[in-house]
Amino acid sequence: xxxxxxxxxxxxxxxxxxxxxxxxxxxxxxxxxxxxxxxxxxxxxxxxxxxxxxxxxxxxxxxxxxxxxxxxxxxxxxxxxxxxxxxxxxxxxxxxxxxxxxxxxxxxxxxxxxxxxxxxxxxxxxxxxxxxxxxxxxxxxxxxxxxxxxxxxxxxxxxxxxxxxxxxxxxxxxxxxxxxxxxxxxxxxxxxxxxxxxxxxxxxxxxxxxxxxxxxxxxxxxxxxxxxxxxxxxxxxxxxxxxxxxxxxxxxxxxxxxxxxxxxxxxxxxxxxxxxxxxxxxxxxxxxxxxxxxxxxxxxxxxxxxxxxxxxxxxxxxxxxxxxxxxxxxxxxxxxxxxxxxxxxxxxxxxxxxxxxxxxxxxxxxxxxxxxxxxxxxxxxxxxxxxxxxxxxxxxxxxxxxxxxxxxxxxxxxxxxxxxxxxxxxxxxxxxxxxxxxxxxxxxxxxxxxxxxxxxxxxxxxxxxxxxxxxxxxxxxxxxxxxxxxxxxxxxxxxxxxxxxxxxxxxxxxxxxxxxxxxxxxxxxxxxxxxxxxxxxxxxxxxxxxxxxxxxxxxxxxxxxxxxxxxxxxxxxxxxxxxxxxxxxxxxxxxxxxxxxxxxxxxxxxxxxxxxxxxxxxxxxxxxxxxxxxxxxxxxxxxxxxxxxxxxxxxxxxxxxxxxxxxxxxxxx
Numbered sequence: 001x002x003x004x005x006x007x008x009x010x011x012x013x014x015x016x017x018x019x020x021x022x023x024x025x026x027x028x029x030x031x032x033x034x035x036x037x038x039x040x041x042x043x044x045x046x047x048x049x050x051x052x053x054x055x056x057x058x059x060x061x062x063x064x065x066x067x068x069x070x071x072x073x074x075x076x077x078x079x080x081x082x083x084x085x086x087x088x089x090x091x092x093x094x095x096x097x098x099x100x101x102x103x104x105x106x107x108x109x110x111x112x113x114x115x116x117x118x119x120x121x122x123x124x125x126x127x128x129x130x131x132x133x134x135x136x137x138x139x140x141x142x143x144x145x146x147x148x149x150x151x152x153x154x155x156x157x158x159x160x161x162x163x164x165x166x167x168x169x170x171x172x173x174x175x176x177x178x179x180x181x182x183x184x185x186x187x188x189x190x191x192x193x194x195x196x197x198x199x200x201x202x203x204x205x206x207x208x209x210x211x212x213x214x215x216x217x218x219x220x221x222x223x224x225x226x227x228x229x230x231x232x233x234x235x236x237x238x239x240x241x242x243x244x245x246x247x248x249x250x251x252x253x254x255x256x257x258x259x260x261x262x263x264x265x266x267x268x269x270x271x272x273x274x275x276x277x278x279x280x281x282x283x284x285x286x287x288x289x290x291x292x293x294x295x296x297x298x299x300x301x302x303x304x305x306x307x308x309x310x311x312x313x314x315x316x317x318x319x320x321x322x323x324x325x326x327x328x329x330x331x332x333x334x335x336x337x338x339x340x341x342x343x344x345x346x347x348x349x350x351x352x353x354x355x356x357x358x359x360x361x362x363x364x365x366x367x368x369x370x371x372x373x374x375x376x377x378x379x380x381x382x383x384x385x386x387x388x389x390x391x392x393x394x395x396x397x398x399x400x401x402x403x404x405x406x407x408x409x410x411x412x413x414x415x416x417x418x419x420x421x422x423x424x425x426x427x428x429x430x431x432x433x434x435x436x437x438x439x440x441x442x443x444x445x446x447x448x449x450x451x452x453x454x455x456x457x458x459x460x461x462x463x464x465x466x467x468x469x470x471x472x473x474x475x476x477x478x479x480x481x482x483x484x485x486x487x488x489x490x491x492x493x494x495x496x497x498x499x500x501x502x503x504x505x506x507x508x509x510x511x512x513x514x515x516x517x518x519x520x521x522x523x524x525x526x527x528x529x530x531x532x533x534x535x536x537x538x539x540x541x542x543x544x545x546x547x548x549x550x551x552x553x554x555x556x557x558x559x560x561x562x563x564x565x566x567x568x569x570x571x572x573x574x575x576x577x578x579x580x581x582x583x584x585x586x587x588x589x590x591x592x593x594x595x596x597x598x599x600x601x602x603x604x605x606x607x608x609x610x611x612x613x614x615x616x617x618x619x620x621x622x623x624x625x626x627x628x629x630x631x632x633x634x635x636x637x638x639x640x641x642x643x644x645x646x647x648x649x650x651x652x653x654x655x656x657x658x659x660x661x662x663x664x665x666x667x668x669x
Contacts, residue, residue, distance in 0.1 A: 023427070026525060040574065042103035044405075045340055046175070051243040053125055053126055053128075053129050053130055053131060053132075054131045055142070056131065057122060057125045057126055057130075057131055057132045057571050059124065060132060061119065061122040061123065061125075061126050063325075064115050064118040064119045064122055065115065065119055066115075067111055067114065067115035067118075068111075068112055068114075068115025068116045068118075068119055068154075068157070069115075070108075070111065070115075071108050071109065071110070071111030071112030071113070071114075071115055071153065071161070072108070072112045072161075072184075072187065072188060072218060072222075073108075073217065073218045073221040074104065074105070074107070074108030074111070074112075074222055074226075075105045075108035075109045075112055075161070075164060075184050075187075075222065076181070076185060076188070076218040076219060076222040077183045077218065077219065077221065077222015077223040077224065077225050077226045078101045078102065078104040078105035078108055078178050078222065078225075078226045078229075079101070079102070079105045079177060079181035080181060080219060080223050080226065080248075081097075081098070081101040081185050081226035081227065081230065081241065081245075082094060082098040082099070082101040082105065082174075082177050082226075083098075083174065083177045083178045083181045084103045084178075084181075084481075085223070085226070085227070085240070085241040085246065086098050086101070086230070086237045086240070086241050086245050086434040086475075087237065087240070087246055087475030088173075088174035088476070088478055092173050092174050092175060093172055093173050093174070094172055094173065094174060094177065095237075097179070097230055097237060097241075098174070099172070099227070100229075100230070100233055101226050101230065101279070102168050102171065102172075102177060103168065105164070105180070105184075105227065106165060106169060106170050108222075109161050109162075109164040109165040109168060109184070110165055112157075112161040112164075113158050113161035113162050113165055116154050116155075116160040116161055116191075117154075117155070118159040119154040120145055120151045120152075120154040120155050120158070121135055121141055121145075121151075123148065123150055123151045123154060124141060124145055124148055124151045127144070127148055127151070128144065129286075136634045149194045150191065150194045152194075153190035153191045153193075154190075154191060155597050156190045157187050157188075157191055158295075160183060160184075160186060160190075161187055163173065163183060163537075164180055164183055164184050164187065167179075167180045167183070168180065174484075175484065175488060176572065177405070177488075179490075185215060185218070188214050188215060188218055189211065189227035189525070190661070192207070192210050192211045193207055193211060193524065193525035193528075194525070195522075196271035200243060202358055202359065203358040204264055204357065204358035204359065204524055205262060205266050205358065205378065206261075206266045206358075207358075207524055208377070208378035208379050208528075209259040209260070209262040209263040209266070209378055210259070210263055211379070212255055212258075212259040212378060212379070212382075213256055213259040213260055214552045215254070215255075216251075216252040216253075216255035216256045216259070217256055219248060219251070219252050220248070220249050220252035220253065220256065220380035223245050223248060223249065224245070224249070227241055227242060227245050231348070237475065239342075240475055246404040253289070253292065256289060257289055258441045259378070260285065260286070262378065264282045264286075271468055278333035286613070327392055352592070352593070352594065353434070353593055353595070355432050356522065356589075356592065356593060357434060357593075358524065359375065359430070360458055361430070361431065361434055361595065363597075364595075364597035364598075365427060365431045365435070365438060369427045370426065370427035370428055370431065370438070371426060371427060372426070372427065373426070373427035373431075374425060374426055374427075374430075375429060376394065376425045376431045376534055377423065377424040377425045379424075379528055379529075380420055380421075380423075380424040380429075381421055381424055381425040382529055383420065384418070384420040384421040384424075385417070385421070386415040387413075387417050387420075388413070388414055388418075391410070391413050391414070391417075391457065391459060391462065392410075392414075394462045394463060394465075394466035395410055395462070395466075397466045398462075398465060398466050403465060405462065405465075408456075409456065409457050409458050409462075409533075409548070410457070412453045412454075412456035412457045413453065413454060413457025413458075413459065414457075415453045416449075416450045416451070416452075416453030416454035416456075416457060417454075419445050419446075419449050419450040420446065420450050420535070422445070423442045423445040423446050424442070424446075424531065428441060428442050428445070429442065432527075433521070433524075433527055434590075434593055434595060434598075435590075435595070435598055435604055436584075436585065436586065436590065436601070436604050436605050436608045437604045437605070437607040437608040437611060439608070440608035440609075440611045441608075441611055441615070442610050443530075443534055444611065444612065444619075446531055446534040446535050446538070447504075447507075447534035447535070447537065447619070448538060448615075448619040449618075450535060450538065451535060451538030451539040451541070451542050451617045452538075452542055452546070452622055452623055452626075454539060454548060455539060455542040455543055455545075455546045455548060455549070456548060457548070457627060458548035458549050459485060459549065460482055460549040460550060461548060461549050462548065463478070463479065463482050464479060464482060464483070464550075467479040467482075480592060486549075486550050486551070486552060487552055488552075491551075491552045492552040492553065494540050495540065495543060495544045495551055495552055495553045497544070497552065497553075497555065497559065497563050499567060500540050500541045500543075500544065500568060501541070501563060502539060502564075503541070504536045504537050504538065504540070504541035504567060505567055505570040505571070505574075507533065507534075507537055508570070508571070508574045508612075509574060511530070512574075512578070512585050513577070513585075516555075516584050518585065518586050518587075518589070520587065521586040521589045521590075522589045523561055527532070539566070542623065545560045545563055545564060545623065545627065546560075546623065546626060546627065546630070547560070547630065557630070557631040560627055561624075561627060564620060564623055564627065565626060567620070568617070568620055571613070571620075572613055572617075573613065574609075574612055574613075575609045575610065575611075575612040575613025575614075576590040576609070576611025576613065577609070578605060578606065578608060578612060579609035579610060580609075581605065581609075582602070584601045584605055585605060586601055587601060590604075590613060
């Protein structure tokens with residue numbers, strides 16, 4: 001991936017000083033988790049009606065999960081540190097601090113891989129209530145893992161951790177480190193979306209909140225461990241890293257607190273908070289989070305200020321070491337909580353639809369229900385609000401500097417954010433998993449309408465104008481990261497017209513006509529993935545077409561028109577295929593819901609095909625209008641520039657034209 005050589009350093013090698021802290025904290029977390037399982041969760045198998053495995057299997061699963069979680073957060077935090085908290089060299093290669101953090105990520109990913117790999121057979125043994133030795137024969141283990149979604153998730157996590165481990169051994173540049181960081185974040189997702197939160201009533205809210213909770217925890221805990229290790233090594237840029245991490249930590253703490261409250265309320269009524277073992281564990285975790293919040297505040301007020309005012313990070317390192325220990329104990333509480341079932345009084349047998357979707361649907365969709373029957377999507381609803389807030393912050397920053405920003409772009413961006421919010425958190429988002437026709441309307445909004453509006457908002461141009469450049473010799477910041485993304489090989493490959501067209505149009509055929517949708521539609525995580533995919537491929541397609549933001553590929557306007565016209569027949573043809581099919585896409589899942597107002601699934605699918613055909617043309621028409629307006633304005637600007645050159649007597653075109661006339665007028669020899 002890189003030909004750069006590892007940076008050399010004469011700094012004292014005290015990286016090993018962090019290892020005893022992690023070992024002690026990890027052992028403490030495992031002991032806390034095992035003790036809590038014994039004290040609070042010993043009757044979980046009776047409550048859930050499951051056979052009980054031996055004690056070694058029960059506690060072994062807890063220990064390997066703690067090992068995996070600690071390895072994951074160390075990996076994520078170290079890659080975050082190497083990619084964004086310390087500056088790379090001018091050549092793009094990692095500096096000493098970044099390289100050391102990358103090596104630490106390698107050790108973390110090794111522990112993550114081992115813990116995740118061991119978690120698969122332990123999870124299988126725990127599920128069938130047998131000792132771990134009884135499920136280790138290959139044929140039995142393969143059969144069990146093939147039928148248990150969480151065991152498969154652990155294997156997928158182990159594969160991702162192994163890829164990260166290999167990457168940390170061969171990557172030496174900042175750009176590829178960011179890729180590894182994204183891959184490590186993706187490795188947290190499989191287990192989060194297949195755990196106990198992914199089943200039963202309200203599992204959509206529980207899964208979304210748990211996913212946000214785990215991602216925030218990994219960034220916070222792992223980032224703090226990496227910061228502490230960097231300080232103990234004695235490398236430069238400790239003040240810069242601490243300042244940047246402090247802002248990240250505050251956001252992560254807010255996300256963890258909010259998502260934790262949502263997840264607890266889904267699982268437990270407030271009346272059982274202090275009267276049940278599960279509720280007391282929730283209280284213990286809340287108290288731990290509050291204590292961590294206090295330490296985070298002290299870290300910002302004393303640690304960072306100490307570096308700035310006195311040039312020493314001693315206070316920061318002392319606070320960070322204590323905070324890491326408390327965090328790891330919190331991980332132990334969380335692991336014990338994950339192995340403890342909610343009390344019987346909190347469990348209500350969900351209906352058929354609620355068991356599948358996470359919530360009941362009691363009436364047929366109407367225009368009023370589709371608009372006003374709100375069920376907030378924690379992932380995409382929150383994303384839409386955050387995107388709108390960050391954009392407005394950039395606009396206000398420009399206004400404070402007396403820099404004009406087109407109102408139309410602001411309206412377009414906010415409208416795009418509203419479309420995301422409306423498509424995922426209104427009645428459309430609620431009915432979308434249950435009916436193909438509603439799903440197709442949501443698909444059209446997320447893939448063809450929202451991306452057009454977002455691209456017209458020009459977010460990268462706004463960021464480049466609103467964020468101050470780092471300056472010569474200063475560490476790169478957000479503005480430099482945006483520019484690096486725009487000019488990266490990944491962006492250049494994705495904005496290739498052929499690649500963008502295949503991703504944008506091919507997604508329709510690949511998802512719905514290959515059988516992939518039939519496997520994906522019963523899973524909540526698959527709906528999240530589909531929504532994210534729709535948004536991303538739509539944005540990738542329209543980014544070079546509309547051309548408001550700088551793009552790695554500057555297409556002429558005629559090529560942009562050709563690209564838009566090339567996509568239109570494929571959309572229409574896809575709608576026609578859906579309307580003419582005699583088999584139902586996702587039939588088994590839709591039949592299992594048995595919605596009384598949706599008995600004719602083929603008619604609902606034909607309606608969805610008609611929606612794909614008709615509604616797909618409206619955003620494309622909007623794109624054509626915007627493109628023609630941009631083209632006309634570009635020609636007008638070019639004409640004015642030419643007129644100014646002619647008026648000033650400095651026109652190469654005019655000189656060439658006059659020379660041609662003179663040559664034609666001269667007699668031939």
